[in-house]
Structure formats: structure tokens, C-alpha cells
Amino acid sequence: MSQLSTTPKPRRNVELALLLLALAVGIGANMLVGVDQEKAFDSDFWFQSGLLAVAALVFHGVLRFRAKYADPVILPLVVALNGVGLAMIHRLDPPGDDTGNNQLRWTLIAMAVAIAVIWFLKDHRILRRFTFISLAASALLLVLPLIPGISAGEILGARVWIRLGPMTFQPGEVAKITLAIFFAGYLSSNRDLILLAGRKIGPLQFPRFKDMGPMITAWLVSIGVLIFQRDLGSSVLFFGLFIVMIYVATSRISWVVIGLALILGGGFAASRVFSHVELRIDGWLNAFTEEVYGRAPGGSHQIVQGLFGMANGGLVGTGLGQGRPDLVPFANSDMIIASLGEELGLIGLFAIVLMYLLLFTRGFRAALGTRDAFGKLLACGLSFAVALQCFVVIGGVTRLIPLTGLTTPFLAAGGSSLLANWIIVGLLLMISHTARGPVDTTPLPAAKGAESTGIDTPTEAVKHL
Amino acid sequence: MNQAIRHSWVAAIAMFALIFGAISYVQVVGAEELENNPWNQRAILQDYCNDRGAIVVAGTPVAESVESGSETCAFQRTYPQPELYAGITGYFSQNYGATGLEQAMREQLAGNADQLFLDRVGQLFLGNQPKGASVELTIDPEIQRLAYDLIPDGQRGSIVVTNPRTGAILAMVSKPSYNPNLVATQNPSEESANINELVKVPGINLNPNVSGPTGELLAPGSVFKLVDIAAALASGKYNKDSELPNPAEMPFPGIQYKLPNYAGGNCYTRDTADFAFALQQSCNTPFASIALDLGRDAIAEQAKKFGFAEDMGDQLKLGYARGNGFPDDLDEPGLAQSAIGQRDVRATPLQVAMMTAAIANDGVQMRPNLIKTLRSPDLRVIDEPQPEQLRTSTTPEIANQITQWMTSAVSEGIANRAAVPGVDVAGKTGTAELGNGANNSWFTGFAPANNPQVGVTIVMEGVDINTGAQLTSPNAKRIFEAVLNK
Numbered sequence: 001m002s003q004l005s006t007t008p009k010p011r012r013n014v015e016l017a018l019l020l021l022a023l024a025v026g027i028g029a030n031m032l033v034g035v036d037q038e039k040a041f042d043s044d045f046w047f048q049s050g051l052l053a054v055a056a057l058v059f060h061g062v063l064r065f066r067a068k069y070a071d072p073v074i075l076p077l078v079v080a081l082n083g084v085g086l087a088m089i090h091r092l093d094p095p096g097d098d099t100g101n102n103q104l105r106w107t108l109i110a111m112a113v114a115i116a117v118i119w120f121l122k123d124h125r126i127l128r129r130f131t132f133i134s135l136a137a138s139a140l141l142l143v144l145p146l147i148p149g150i151s152a153g154e155i156l157g158a159r160v161w162i163r164l165g166p167m168t169f170q171p172g173e174v175a176k177i178t179l180a181i182f183f184a185g186y187l188s189s190n191r192d193l194i195l196l197a198g199r200k201i202g203p204l205q206f207p208r209f210k211d212m213g214p215m216i217t218a219w220l221v222s223i224g225v226l227i228f229q230r231d232l233g234s235s236v237l238f239f240g241l242f243i244v245m246i247y248v249a250t251s252r253i254s255w256v257v258i259g260l261a262l263i264l265g266g267g268f269a270a271s272r273v274f275s276h277v278e279l280r281i282d283g284w285l286n287a288f289t290e291e292v293y294g295r296a297p298g299g300s301h302q303i304v305q306g307l308f309g310m311a312n313g314g315l316v317g318t319g320l321g322q323g324r325p326d327l328v329p330f331a332n333s334d335m336i337i338a339s340l341g342e343e344l345g346l347i348g349l350f351a352i353v354l355m356y357l358l359l360f361t362r363g364f365r366a367a368l369g370t371r372d373a374f375g376k377l378l379a380c381g382l383s384f385a386v387a388l389q390c391f392v393v394i395g396g397v398t399r400l401i402p403l404t405g406l407t408t409p410f411l412a413a414g415g416s417s418l419l420a421n422w423i424i425v426g427l428l429l430m431i432s433h434t435a436r437g438p439v440d441t442t443p444l445p446a447a448k449g450a451e452s453t454g455i456d457t458p459t460e461a462v463k464h465l
Numbered sequence: 466m467n468q469a470i471r472h473s474w475v476a477a478i479a480m481f482a483l484i485f486g487a488i489s490y491v492q493v494v495g496a497e498e499l500e501n502n503p504w505n506q507r508a509i510l511q512d513y514c515n516d517r518g519a520i521v522v523a524g525t526p527v528a529e530s531v532e533s534g535s536e537t538c539a540f541q542r543t544y545p546q547p548e549l550y551a552g553i554t555g556y557f558s559q560n561y562g563a564t565g566l567e568q569a570m571r572e573q574l575a576g577n578a579d580q581l582f583l584d585r586v587g588q589l590f591l592g593n594q595p596k597g598a599s600v601e602l603t604i605d606p607e608i609q610r611l612a613y614d615l616i617p618d619g620q621r622g623s624i625v626v627t628n629p630r631t632g633a634i635l636a637m638v639s640k641p642s643y644n645p646n647l648v649a650t651q652n653p654s655e656e657s658a659n660i661n662e663l664v665k666v667p668g669i670n671l672n673p674n675v676s677g678p679t680g681e682l683l684a685p686g687s688v689f690k691l692v693d694i695a696a697a698l699a700s701g702k703y704n705k706d707s708e709l710p711n712p713a714e715m716p717f718p719g720i721q722y723k724l725p726n727y728a729g730g731n732c733y734t735r736d737t738a739d740f741a742f743a744l745q746q747s748c749n750t751p752f753a754s755i756a757l758d759l760g761r762d763a764i765a766e767q768a769k770k771f772g773f774a775e776d777m778g779d780q781l782k783l784g785y786a787r788g789n790g791f792p793d794d795l796d797e798p799g800l801a802q803s804a805i806g807q808r809d810v811r812a813t814p815l816q817v818a819m820m821t822a823a824i825a826n827d828g829v830q831m832r833p834n835l836i837k838t839l840r841s842p843d844l845r846v847i848d849e850p851q852p853e854q855l856r857t858s859t860t861p862e863i864a865n866q867i868t869q870w871m872t873s874a875v876s877e878g879i880a881n882r883a884a885v886p887g888v889d890v891a892g893k894t895g896t897a898e899l900g901n902g903a904n905n906s907w908f909t910g911f912a913p914a915n916n917p918q919v920g921v922t923i924v925m926e927g928v929d930i931n932t933g934a935q936l937t938s939p940n941a942k943r944i945f946e947a948v949l950n951k
Binding site (some may be wrong): 004244247248249250251271288293304307308309310311312313314323327341345347350353356357361362364367368373376380383384387388390391394395398399465 | 493586
């Protein structure tokens with residue numbers, strides 16, 4: 001890498017231009033949906049489009065004030081994804097159904113929360129003080145859906161929802177963030193200890209057993225989620241998040257080996273013991289056999305219909321509003337990728353996946369750029385979590401891997417997922433702000449957690465966009 | 466640490482590379498297979514309410530779209546002679562997919578086929594509703610009706626009438642049949658209730674994979690002996706004058722079982738038989754000894770050449786019923802039994818008809834064809850399938866030799882009830898024993914023997930010997946007469 005040093009540039013005007021483009025994509029898609037359903041330009045349409053545009057521009061304004069060096073590509077990418085998701089959900093709404101408006105409402109709430117995070121938190125390093133509070137919060141969030149009275153019970157075979165008045169909420173989505181904060185805090189404080197002690201076996205240096213505590217914790221959390229909540233997707237996501245963070249903290253491939261061994265062992269045992277895992281795998285391998293296709297719960301009807309939809313879309317898609325994504329169960333949530341694949345085609349779906357790719361790449365960029373180990377770990381963990389979640393969902397829909405019930409970030413209908421992912425965006429923007437901004441040598445205000453371990457020596461110059 | 470972050474990024478990129486690959490596979494590479502999956506209703510739903518083209522027999526539609534009067538679904542598919550043509554047209558259902566020609570010619574009937582591209586563009590500019598092409602069949606309606614009526618109600622059976630020279634199918638019927646209108650109704654609950662009733666009838670299979678009852682796999686019995694003869698003559702070990710052993714029973718070393726000769730004819734009168742006698746009387750042991758002499762592979766190879774278990778190239782795509790051909794791993798009794806069309810040998814009525822057609826046509830098998838013309842909505846002819854050679858089954862000399870012996874089987878042998886006065890008829894009967902006195906009774910043959918114009922294959926399932934004899938050869942005679950007197 002070259003040791004180029006450039007003056008930090010905010011690039012907020014670039015962001016504004018990209019943001020307008022992103023809004024054009026989302027609102028344009030919604031317009032096409034309207035044209036197809038012959039209700040194009042009524043006041044509702046303008047009101048909703050206006051709300052989305054105002055919210056996006058307010059977000060942009062907040063960044064100008066509070067995080068002016070933040071990565072200029074992240075916000076437009078997310079607004080575009082969210083807009084396309086809104087259009088597709090709106091398109092799939094049967095008459096009288098209001099999932100589209102509900103999704104818009106949640107988008108606005110989620111953006112407001114993300115703005116609040118940026119506004120009040122000011123610096124992501126403050127989160128490090130909440131390392132163990134985050135662990136407690138994660139535990140609470142994961143246990144909530146199991147507590148009678150709060151739990152919304154078993155929905156579609158999984159117990160991951162809680163009831164908040166008239167709404168349901170998936171606390172596991174938020175737990176993904178609190179877990180990342182805990183891992184980042186714990187690992188950035190203890191990485192020296194974990195790094196130095198250990199036994200070398202062949203080319204791999206294995207950690208001491210007592211240093212494996214956090215890994216065992218993560219494994220227990222994942223297996224617990226799998227067993228008690230019956231949520232295979234979240235279980236994989238949490239564990240993947242942890243493996244990446246401990247790998248980044250230690251640079252030891254041995255952790256990855258242990259982690260993968262644990263997850264494969266746990267997964268294999270689970271598939272033997274728990275019928276829901278076995279059914280998922282059976283529905284994946286034997287999707288096209290009559291018996292599995294017709295099985296009432298846990299059959300492959302959903303995934304096979306999704307594949308039919310995507311095949312129908314082909315290279316260029318049927319066009320928004322022209323296909324039959326409504327034939328696929330959960331077309332606007334779990335299977336929204338299949339709906340988009342059908343109507344936007346391979347080209348449109350590639351564009352969407354590329355947006356995710358750019359999004360997590362910018363997140364990794366922030367991880368590389370920021371100077372504190374905590375920030376690096378957090379940005380890397382969250383970015384990888386987004387990538388892994390996309391992989392699990394899209395891989396499931398395309399029958400690359402077994403289908404699990406994870407949501408597609410920013411696209412799928414569902415408030416909790418939107419909220420959690422927008423908070424992740426807020427955190428990534430904040431970290432990228434410190435990564436791209438001028439080197440900040442002033443200690444944190446009332447810096448209880450800014451001991452020497454907190455700041456990593458810069459290993460190389462930071463490249464700016 | 467930064468190195469590890471880069472590695473994590475590479476891992477994420479690798480996952481995304483897999484995603485790109487998976488999407489490409491589903492939407493492009495494997496898309497056609499998914500679109501043709503019988504569970505995929507999308508293509509059908511797209512055309513379901515459109516004005517699809519008619520399937521026409523001699524100017525009369527046997528499947529057509531008529532205005533339904535409904536606002537949400539403007540056209541209703543109807544079948545004016547439902548039972549008579551169900552095995553050919555199939556049905557077109559919103560929930561159960563399409564079968565028969567409705568499925569095989571779906572693109573053309575909907576107007577989506579390549580040949581209709583210009584019409585499609587025109588419709589686009591004029592803003593007209595899409596209209597499909599119409600398909601005119603090679604079926605002769607009188608022969609179709611006659612053949613259908615020759616199978617008594619309540620009897621399971623099939624009749625295939627072809628032109629051996631061209632491969633054109635003149636009639637193709639089977640019973641029990643069903644009314645495709647019941648399945649094509651626009652009312653989904655009515656539709657599923659009707660289907661639940663229909664599938665209770667034994668012999669009716671509405672599975673979208675199964676198009677046309679003439680695709681059913683049945684034990685061919687003695688008609689399979691034609692394969693043995695062709696294999697024997699082709700091997701060079703036998704000629705037309707060869708004497709074959711003809712014991713009343715064929716023993717096998719070490720086991721009790723003995724393969725008996727056919728009891729119905731005059732087999733018992735001779736200890737050895739030439740081909741002519743063995744075929745006339747349909748003796749079993751001579752053919753079993755040929756098979757044991759030539760070995761399994763020679764018989765299997767000849768069966769393949771006659772199209773058994775091969776792609777038949779027909780428009781109904783009866784490939785699902787290709788079966789396994791001549792079985793593998795046979796012991797001696799197994800080989801002997803298989804050689805006379807028993808045991809695990811299976812063939813469809815259409816396959817047997819094609820074997821006979823190849824013998825009639827100097828050893829060349831023509832592609833079976835149901836489509837006479839394909840016409841655009843303005844009645845322009847856009848396609849007219851020409852006779853097409855499918856494969857060479859045997860040499861002209863062997864074909865003509867077998868024809869001679871088949872002719873004597875009708876003139877002097879046990880197929881004599883198929884004889885038509887003044888015309889040389891070539892024919893072969895078959896009786897495959899199913900146990901408990903029930904048989905599949907077959908006739909396959911063609912006429913005139915020296916200038917074949919019509920091939921007839923009849924099978925009646927689960928009949929006793931006498932009923933079988935009455936329903937096969939005499940019915941073949943009536944069809945020969947009806948076609949030749951036209």
C-alpha cells in the first residue's frame with residue numbers, strides 16, 4: 001500500500017447527488033408499480049414519496065452536522081435498497097392490505113432512530129463502555145420471545161417474536177447489534193491475552209481452554225437460539241459474526257477452524273435431534289420430490305415456487321407489476337428476493353446484490369480506516385453480519401443452501417429488521433466518519449474506556465474516496 | 466488486524482460470488498427446466514384466459530377457446546368431443562397444469578412460438594388481444610370414432626392406427642377416457658372436486674407427467690417375438706429356412722420351472738419348427754431357444770433399434786413411458802421368458818405400433834406425427850411437418866421376410882380373424898399372461914402387406930383368452946376395411 005496522505009474531504013455533495021439518484025430509483029420503482037395498477041399519481045403516492053425523500057434529506061443534513069466525513073456512498077445505497085423494497089411490498093399488497101404503508105412507517109421510525117444514534121452518541125468509541133451491558137441486553141433480548149405473556153408464541157415454527165401492544169417485534173434482530181458491541185468491547189480489551197497464551201499444534205496456534213470462554217458463550221447462544229427459538233438462520237448469523245470478530249481480533253486462523261468445527265458439529269447434532277432442522281435440510285436436498293413438495297409444514301413448496309418465479313423472470317424480468325410473485329408464499333418478506341428476481345430479472349437482482357456488496361465493502365473500508373481496535377472490530381463485525389445475512393437469505397432462496405427464516409436487510413417487510421439494520425447503518429456511518437476524518441488525538445470526554453489498548457497504532461495511511 | 470479485516474472481506478466477497486452464481490443458474494442456465502416443471506403454473510396462468518388456438522380434426526375443433534362472459538377471465542377452454550379426444554388433447558387447467566397436446570403445443574396454441582413472432586409484433590402495435598395458432602391433426606375422425614367404439618365401455622384398452630410410410634397417426638384412442646371440460650373449468654373448487662372424482666376411476670391418470678393413455682407401459686407378450694426374429698436373422702446364425710427346436714416344454718437345469726409352448730394353436734404337432742410355423746402358431750420354445758442362443762445383448766440391441774425404451778420423438782412427448790427396455794441381469798429362465806414378452810418386458814401401445822410400422826416400411830421407422838398443419842390466427846399455414854425418418858430398425862430384406870411370415874400368420878395361422886378378403890394382411894397376435902386367467906391381448910399388423918397403407922395395433926387389458934381373441938383380430942379387420950375402403 002502506498003503511504004499517500006491526503007487531506008480529508010467530507011464528500012457530502014457527492015452523497016447528496018447519489019442520494020437523489022437513490023430516491024429516483026425507489027420512487028421511480030413505486031411509480032411503475034402504480035402505473036401497472038392504474039392508480040399512479042394520486043395524492044397518496046406523492047405524500048409517501050415526499051415523506052421518504054424528506055427523511056432521506058434530513059438524514060443527509062444530520063450527517064453534514066454530526067458526521068461530515070462519513071462515507072458518502074452508504075446512505076444512498078441503503079435508501080435505494082429501502083426504496084426498492086417499499087415499491088415491491090406496495091406492489092404485492094392485495095387490495096385493502098396496507099403492508100406497504102406499514103413498511104414506510106417503520107422506515108421513517110428506523111431512520112429517526114439511526115439519526116438519534118448519530119446525533120446523541122457522537123462517537124462510536126463510547127459504546128465500548130457498554131460492553132457488558134450489551135451482553136446483558138443481548139441475553140435479555142434473546143430470552144424475551146420465550147417468556148410467556150410477552151412472547152407472541154410460535155409463528156411459522158419459530159419463537160422469535162414478542163408482542164408490544166398491537167405490534168410484534170423480533171428482538172433477535174437488535175441482539176445482533178448488541179452482541180457485536182459486546183464482542184468488539186471484550187475482544188479489543190483482551191486480545192493481547194488471547195494472542196499471547198496458547199499451544200502450537202502444527203502450523204496452527206490453538207488458544208488456551210480458558211480463553212475460549214467467549215467462543216463457548218457464542219456457541220451456547222447460537223445453539224440456544226436454535227433449540228429454543230427454532231431459528232436456524234439467526235443461530236448461523238450470530239456464530240458467524242463471532243467467528244469473524246475473533247479472527248479479526250487475533251488474526252489466528254485456528255479460531256476459525258475451531259469455530260467451524262463447533263458449528264458443523266452443533267449443526268449436525270441439531271439436524272439429528274431436532275426435526276425442524278432436519279426438515280429444512282430435507283426440503284433443500286429433495287425439494288423437487290413429490291413427497292417433500294407436498295409436505296404441509298416444512299415442505300419445499302415455498303422455495304420451489306420462488307425458483308419458478310425467478311426462472312420466469314429470466315435475464316430481464318417480467319417488469320414491475322407484470323409477473324406473478326404473488327404465487328410464492330411470503331413474497332414480500334422471506335421470499336422478496338424471488339419476487340424481485342421475477343420482475344426485475346437477473347440484471348435487476350444483480351444490481352441489488354451489487355448494492356449489498358458495495359454496502360458491506362464500505363463498511364469494511366471503515367473498519368480498515370478507523371484507528372481504534374474497538375471500531376475496527378465493530379465495523380468489521382457489522383459489515384460481515386450484513387454480508388452473511390444476505391448470503392443466508394439469497395442462498396436459501398436460490399437453493400444454494402437450506403432456506404432459513406432470516407430477513408433480507410432493508411428489503412423485506414418487517415419493522416424490527418428495518419430498525420436494526422438502520423441502526424447498523426448509523427453505526428457504520430459514525431465509524432467511517434472517524435476513519436475518513438482528520439486524526440483525532442483528543443481523548444474521549446470523561447474517557448473511562450480510552451486506555452492505551454483502545455487506540456491501535458495506524459498501520460498504514462487511510463485512502464479516501 | 467487490517468490484514469484479517471481484508472481476509473474477512475475476501476470471505477464475504479466469496480459468499481457473494483456464490484450468490485451471483487446461484488442467481489445465474491436459477492434465472493438463466495436452469496430456467497428452462499424450471500419453466501417446464503409440471504408444478505409451475507406460471508406459463509399456464511399467463512395464457513389461461515386468452516383466446517388460445519384451436520386443435521382441429523378435419524375442420525372441426527376438438528379443443529377451442531370460447532368467450533366465457535366473465536370479466537376477469539375472458540375465454541374458457543372447451544372440448545366439444547371430450548372423451549373421444551381426451552388422450553390426444555389432454556386438458557388445460559389453472560391448478561393442475563396442462564397435458565397432452567395442450568401442453569406439448571402450448572407455446573404455439575398461445576401464440577408465443579417463434580414462428581408466430583411477426584403476428585405477435587402486429588398484435589402489439591394494433592393493441593389486439595393475443596391469439597394463438599391453431600393445430601390441425603392427422604387424425605381421421607371416422608377412424609378415431611370407429612376405434613373408440615370398438616373398445617367396449619368398461620373395458621381397458623387402446624388402439625393406435627398409423628400410416629407406416631409417413632408416421633402419421635390416424636387414430637389413437639383408449640378407455641377409460643374422461644371429460645377434460647371437468648378439469649378445465651374456471652371455478653377452482655369445482656375443478657378440484659371433479660378431479661377428485663375422476664381419479665377414483667381405475668385407469669384414469671391425470672398426472673401432468675402422463676400425457677395420453679396410449680403411453681401406458683404393458684407386457685407385450687408374443688408380439689415381442691417379432692424382435693427375436695429380427696435379431697435372429699440379423700445375427701447371420703439363422704436364415705429363413707432354419708429349423709428351430711420346438712419342444713412342448715423347455716426345461717432349465719437345476720430348477721423345477723419349465724417354459725411351456727403356447728397351447729392355443731398347433732405347436733404340439735411338431736418337434737422342430739421353421740420361422741414361418743413358429744410365428745403362425747406363436748410357439749414359445751423356438752423363440753426362447755433363439756434368445757438363449759444369441760444372448761441377452763443381441764435381443765436388447767434389436768429391441769432398442771425398434772424404439773423400445775427410446776425417445777419416440779412424438780409430439781405428445783410420451784417419453785415418460787419409455788420404460789427400461791429389455792431387462793438386464795437375466796438368468797436363463799428369465800431370458801427365455803423375456804424373449805416372449807413376459808416377465809419384466811414392457812412396451813406402450815405406441816411403441817408396438819412403431820415396431821410394426823418399421824417392419825411395414827422396409828425396416829425404417831418414421832417419426833410418429835399428430836400434426837398436419839399449424840396455422841396462424843389468419844389461417845396462414847406456418848408449419849407443416851414432413852415425414853421424417855427416426856431410425857433404421859432392420860434391413861429391408863429382413864423386414865420383407867418378417868412381413869411374409871406375418872402375412873402367413875394371418876392367412877394360415879392364429880391371426881386369421883384379421884384377414885380382409887382380397888387384401889394381404891400382415892399381423893401378429895400376442896397374449897401376455899397376468900395371472901388368474903387374465904391377459905393383455907394384442908394384435909399388431911398392417912395392410913396391404915406388399916404396399917402398406919395402414920398399421921393397426923390393438924391391446925385389450927385384463928381379458929380372458931376368448932374375449933381377447935374377439936376384441937383384437939376381428940376389430941383390426943374392421944379398421945383395415947374402414948381405412949382401405951376410403
